[in-house]
Amino acid sequence: MRVDGTLHHRLAFALGVSPGRVNRALHHHPQAVERRELLAELLAGLFERARIVHVPAVVERDEPGSLAVAVLVQRAPTVAARLGNHELDRFRRLLHDRALAGVDAAYAQSERVARRAGERHDKFTQLIDAAPVHSARVLSGFLAQAVNARQWRIVVALADAGPDGLIDHAEAGPEAWEALRAREFAVKAVRGDQDVHLLSPRGRDALRAEYGLYACLYPRTRTPQVLGGRFTRRSSVTVG
Incomplete structure (x- = not known):
């Protein structure tokens, strides 16, 4: 349940099945699939601003797209805006990494280096094209099981x-x-x-x-300091 994030585990216990089986059943429920599809469409619209260079890409809490996300994920507009900016930041870093791969290909000093850079560029293009669907899946899964x-x-x-x-x-x-x-x-x-x-x-x-x-x-909760090394935000995807 939303108050403690244990709904999947409680359902599994009550039904005598594994939590993974419950997760898969809920993930493939028609309403869950529809919500993810709608969320992916909304995120795709928000992500378009990330393609504009030399301008920071930011989601505001009171803009229509952000408010629609808030309704869909059943969270406050401020939370929806922060989640949107989190995913927008990830998307923009994918654009950044693809651009770097393009530069590497353009200035490569050998065919082999150019080919490898071109392959990285193509891989980042695939990740960029799939980003709205991926982010919708990540956010839906996270919010369904987040602890309080x-x-x-x-x-x-x-x-x-x-x-x-x-x-x-x-x-x-x-x-x-x-x-x-x-x-x-x-x-x-x-x-x-x-x-x-x-x-x-x-x-x-x-x-x-x-x-x-x-x-x-929970922006007021401090960031964990040390645990087997320094924590970092979700890093750009390494390709190649």
Whole structure:
């Protein structure tokens, strides 16, 4: 459910099937497919501004396209605008990387280098053409299972706590810990005579892959500082 992101896991438990099977069933439901198609169309319209060079591409919260996205994803206009800008930034970096590949091909000093640069250019073109559909799929999947603000603050705190973990505390609430364990974002361990929670490998992967999206949902939550190296936003796709 939206309040704690565990709907898929609760359905799986109730039906006696794996969460992956529930995810696939919900993903292919006709209404879900239609929503993703509509979202892809809206994002394609927003992405067009990224093609204008020398002008920053920004989605404003009160523009019609952004408001339509907000209605479709059932989030506040400010959140929808931040999510739109997150995906717009990714799209513009794809355009940037394709342009660089074009420059490499144009100024190559050998046929082999020119051919490889041309192949990178073609691959980025494919990614650019598929970007609205890809972003719609990413956003839909993320929003369907995103943890709530309290749980996300705990995940960040677990990341910063490292191997020492966190002791259960009343402020977090037992429901938050239960939801994070259900999502396999946190695991229990014993440190001395105390039970603590640790960030699980799955929780660590979610931090690396999705913290930029979570920053759109919960901008007041601090960014995790250190976890096996510096966190970075979703980087440009490496091709070749």
